[in-house]
Amino acid sequence: MQLITIEDIRAAAERIAGTAVRTPLLPTNLGTPDRPLWVKPESLQPIGAFKIRGAHNAVARLSPEVRERGLVTYSSGNHAQAIAYAAKEFGVPATVVTPADTPRIKIDAARAHGAEVVLVPMAEREARAEAIALETGATLVPPFDHPDVIAGQGTAGLEIAEDMPDVELVLIPVSGGGLAGGIGTAVKALCPKAKVIGVEPALAGDAQAGFRAGAQVHWAPEDRLRTIADGLRSEPSKLTFAHLLRVLDDVVTVTEEEIVEAVRLLARRARLVVEPSGAVAVAAHLNRVEELPAGRTVAVVSGGNIDPARFAEILSS
């Protein structure tokens, strides 16, 4: 299996310049003297999540003839928006197949970018997207199981390494594994002394189980569905899992209560609107001190697409 390289990530960075925002590292007061914390706010991307990096890179890599036949994808929401956004930029049609329980804000946003949205039960989404690709000739751009997508997500890691060459710990949400695999590849290439640790909800803790066993462990979709972190209910593919094994030092998990508290603290202390999935790395920093090395820490805040009513409820509680 061919894994992506730092050169793939550098090439992706050139492709996405002008589309993805080069997000800054924000110092926070959520750290301690021996564990100062910066956040990388990917919630500030045009679609509210890092997914624009991988989607744009993958779509830019297609030949114009192939691209014009359209794009299709399956996604819990943020990748769907990213494909819809990339399709609009390139002026081609897009269809997104989305689990029926995806937050309305994510579905509406994909529609607002002009994509056709097909709602299906979560277990059927990949098959339906593949069927649409076969029928229409559209290209299936998967949410993580593709080298161009992984390389695109890795550009966030390139930026971390450029902005803080002496970073000691990078914490990254893990679901399908594209973000952690991509960022980890960049950080390990450029800051080889830094530790890179994935974070996921304990209720969707399949990546930790697999990583610590050294071989992938599958959890039933209905189990992974339990977490509030709707963007972290996928499982890695063979390709992304191989990247995780290569670049991560560990995977830690956080509880639902810790995720909600991190959302609240990020609003109050960092003035960021963050969705539960986007807050897990900060939750780990605050609550898993015994499992994490000390030092200058960057937590990737992966997205900010949360229903306003739920967000208001979290802020008031």
Place this chain on the structure above:
Amino acid sequence: MQLITIEDIRAAAERIAGTAVRTPLLPTNLGTPDRPLWVKPESLQPIGAFKIRGAHNAVARLSPEVRERGLVTYSSGNHAQAIAYAAKEFGVPATVVTPADTPRIKIDAARAHGAEVVLVPMAEREARAEAIALETGATLVPPFDHPDVIAGQGTAGLEIAEDMPDVELVLIPVSGGGLAGGIGTAVKALCPKAKVIGVEPALAGDAQAGFRAGAQVHWAPEDRLRTIADGLRSEPSKLTFAHLLRVLDDVVTVTEEEIVEAVRLLARRARLVVEPSGAVAVAAHLNRVEELPAGRTVAVVSGGNIDPARFAEILSS
């Protein structure tokens, strides 16, 4: 009267590098094809507002002997935090004199940085700060009425000009006038074709009245106190007003309802926690089309220190 120059701003930029975040321009979906909108999110600064730029620049310019005698200031909140933060960085004591009705979140933050907080009626704050400076030998660093403070705030304008040399319109909140005077100086020097327009609440519309009359107009403090935008209740000094006359093309005002709606939209569409004062420039973009030139627009989002309960209430309404 000596006004600041682009060289003063460039020198300030060197002083504040490493303390202030170099905030990106964030593209939004709040614009229209002929008026695309980017926001400059100063709410993401370490203290949650642009004030860190001017405060750090002014404190860095003091001689070590003077600085060690301590700092004192008066402020509606964000400048108080900025002085407290700068004092902590330089290891010197700070006292902040704050109106008694300042939001608790701002007062607590200044205390958290180790400053002594003195609460007084708004009309007495300047006199009390001056008295403390006389008694203790501390240096009074005013919130806007000082060239070093104005030059520091201007660094945000330098960044706008660097990141978008073809910007056509810059919208900036106006209260004491340091931010608008500083940013306007940078933008007019580097992008002479761009229009620069100040924005304030109609309930504290003294700067518009003065600007359009060509001479300062004074409103009673109790009138300026009516707006929800607690950071925009000051009036320009002679020094800042002279800057506004030189660099602004106009001042427009927005209603309280428009400010609240902009706070709500910035949370939902830009994933930013913004205080009412920070949202006025976006409110103008959305509601004052007839008074604003078209073109590529940057709205400065000046701060994000809003009481969580009030923010949750705005999001839910």
